[in-house]
Amino acid sequence: MTPAAAEILRADRLVKRFGGLVATDQASLTIRAGELHALIGPNGAGKTTLIQQLSGALAPTAGTIHFDGSDITTLPIHARVRRGLVRSYQITSVFRRLSVLDNLALAVQARDGGSLRFWRPARAERERYDAAAAVAGRVGLAACQDRIAGALSHGEQRQLEIGLVLALRPRLLLLDEPLAGMGAEESERMVALLQGLRGEHTMLLVEHDMDAVFRLADRISALVSGKVIATGAPDEIQAHPGVRRAYLGDEQGGS
Numbered sequence: 579m580t581p582a583a584a585e586i587l588r589a590d591r592l593v594k595r596f597g598g599l600v601a602t603d604q605a606s607l608t609i610r611a612g613e614l615h616a617l618i619g620p621n622g623a624g625k626t627t628l629i630q631q632l633s634g635a636l637a638p639t640a641g642t643i644h645f646d647g648s649d650i651t652t653l654p655i656h657a658r659v660r661r662g663l664v665r666s667y668q669i670t671s672v673f674r675r676l677s678v679l680d681n682l683a684l685a686v687q688a689r690d691g692g693s694l695r696f697w698r699p700a701r702a703e704r705e706r707y708d709a710a711a712a713v714a715g716r717v718g719l720a721a722c723q724d725r726i727a728g729a730l731s732h733g734e735q736r737q738l739e740i741g742l743v744l745a746l747r748p749r750l751l752l753l754d755e756p757l758a759g760m761g762a763e764e765s766e767r768m769v770a771l772l773q774g775l776r777g778e779h780t781m782l783l784v785e786h787d788m789d790a791v792f793r794l795a796d797r798i799s800a801l802v803s804g805k806v807i808a809t810g811a812p813d814e815i816q817a818h819p820g821v822r823r824a825y826l827g828d829e830q831g832g833s
């Protein structure tokens with residue numbers, strides 16, 4: 579990652595108040611095109627609140643968000659999705675009674691702006707399903723693309739969720755705790771999947787698993803009490819005194 583890499587997203591001094599509580603407190607963040615940027619912080623630091631403001635689920639009390647040079651601070655979620663700013667949800671958003679391939683084909687259709695029709699030209703259908711199959715392969719689900727989504731394991735469902743986002747051809751993927759609730763083997767598979775997307779997709783990753791974060795991230799931003807106190811390469815963040823105190827003390831203080 580060179581310092582000259584173009585910025586795709588810039589959040590400037592974002593404030594979010596819930597009554598008297600300040601969840602994000604002048605938080606600023608810049609994402610460069612092509613990087614995997616991780617956002618870390620202890621429980622209650624404001625990570626989810628920040629990502630919700632970026633996705634459009636929460637309106638900031640103050641501050642601005644620019645995406646690809648345009649001010650998107652007040653745009654609703656769907657308008658951000660249309661521009662390529664897409665969040666993968668922590669809560670599953672799959673149609674459980676449809677197959678993996680049908681789920682992905684619906685996402686491809688949504689991307690192409692197609693409405694649900696009973697009749698579609700056979701060639702367009704074939705292209706849509708080819709695109710869906712390519713995404714299934716990308717997220718490691720080629721072998722189970724004909725299975726009903728509801729029958730997938732927890733880890734496979736999370737892989738499918740990433741696939742649903744990829745099918746939309748995002749320009750920036752917001753990944754909200756993709757490893758949450760996973761066992762060691764499932765986590766390893768998801769880390770490998772994200773590793774495979776690196777360099778090809780720009781990603782903002784919110785994740786509690788520090789081992790995964792430090793393996794995957796090009797740059798890391800650390801949030802403390804709603805403020806971004808440091809942004810840098812993994813080794814810079816690991817060595818940052820304020821970050822060590824606030825975030826890594828529990829995990830590394832004893833060693």
Ligand SMILES: Nc1ncnc2c1ncn2[C@@H]1O[C@H](COP(=O)(O)OP(=O)(O)OP(=O)(O)O)[C@@H](O)[C@H]1O
Binds near residue numbers: 599619624625628
């Ligand atoms: N809708 C809400 N109403 C009131 N307070 C809220 C709301 N959402 C979040 N908060 C508060 O804002 C602060 C930041 O919460 P947030 O969930 O953004 O932190 P987080 O870093 O994502 O935490 P975790 O790692 O536990 O998910 C917390 O004190 C939380 O209780």
